[in-house]
Amino acid sequence: MLATLFEALSLLGSFDHRLFEIVGLSLRVSLTALLIGALLGLPLGAWLAVAGFRGRGALIVALNALMGLPSVVVGVLVYLALSRSGPFGSQGLLFSPAAMIVAQSVLVVPLIAAVTRQIVEDAWRDYAPEFSVIGIGRPQAVALLLADCRFSLSVAMLAGLGRAMSEVGAVMIVGGNIDGYTRVMTTAIALETSKGDLALSIALGIVLMAIIFGLNVAAYYVRGWATRRYG
């Protein structure tokens, strides 16, 4: 056990090319999915927070339910959509990093939108009378509330990144776990563990945990700084 751990640490210390290639692809795929999730999820959640229309409650329930969407189900759906006979088959995206980004985005958008909706709705309750008297319309209110809640929304972004980076099932199905092309940290850990190469699995696990822990520490300090700076 200790020998495996030392081997993992030596892989990290020697800046193993294969390991860092996997880490780099993981970050590229997950951060791109997070960006897409933010671009779609933040405005969608904020709009749901301030909008009033028939069926809003049902939409919120559906969005909350989608937060728990099983990743393998998403993987299968995206696989069907991108496969040769699917509606986007002609794009040739299956078994590529782009397909993995699509799958992770599908997982991340509802999560970011649902958390954003809750955060912005709480703020909206406080601001609605002022905005109403001033004559601020809904689109402007969405933009203002997103800007006002920007530090609280870091929680939504962290949740989205956590969901994307820790995801295995969907990227395995649509990416195919191809060495040097679509192999990311989670799929590599799953594969190397099954092959018995625990050192690489542990090294990747350490990197994965360090990234997620580091981002949470950064978010914690940013929020503390923001509270002191912006109240």
Added chain:
Amino acid sequence: MFPLRIAGLRFAPEARPILDGLDLELSGEGISVILGPNGTGKTLLLRLLAGLLPADGGAIDWGGAAQPDGRLAMVFQQPMLLRMTVFTNVEFALRPQPMTAAERRRRTTEVLERVGLAHRARDCARLLSGGERQRLALARAWAMRPRLLLLDEPTASLDPSATEAVERIIREIRTEGAKVLMTTHNLGQATRLADDIIFLADGRVQEHAPASRFFARPQSPAARAFMQGELPWRIAFDR
């Protein structure tokens, strides 16, 4: 927009009337102060005028129109300030108005100077003191050049010097031609600011009179009873 005529205004959530047939007529000048015991519907009346709540009955006539012409502003007892700079907290309120960005900036700078917050324009609004926050909220309302300014207890929980600063701004806004309709529990403040007093009790206007007459000799039994419990004010006024 004026004269503002309110007839038979009723607000009765769950069939329990808070305002019950309130009648009132306001001219477009001066500062009108609404007085009355807690829970009598002073803030509610402002919110109904601001269109934040629908009335259960009665009518509001805005100088012959069914709606105010848009030049209405309100400062809440605890104004909400965005987690942004002092400058942005005024400037954003002008975005719905038809004016250029340069005009918005110019007017924002102007009102911040007039309320004594120009030197804090780049600071975060949430870090201001209570008095500064209230002055900022007044600046926001003032920048909108309102014809009617609604103030809900604008100096509640402020110290005397902050109260004095806020009252000076209210007077300036009045001097510029805005009608001010405000609530307060501070009778000293009412004597200093009010041109006329609207006394509410039991869901109606019990008395609407020039301030000097109201404070010298309240006519309604409810107003007399209310005033007898406020000795500190009476001493200040008699001086």
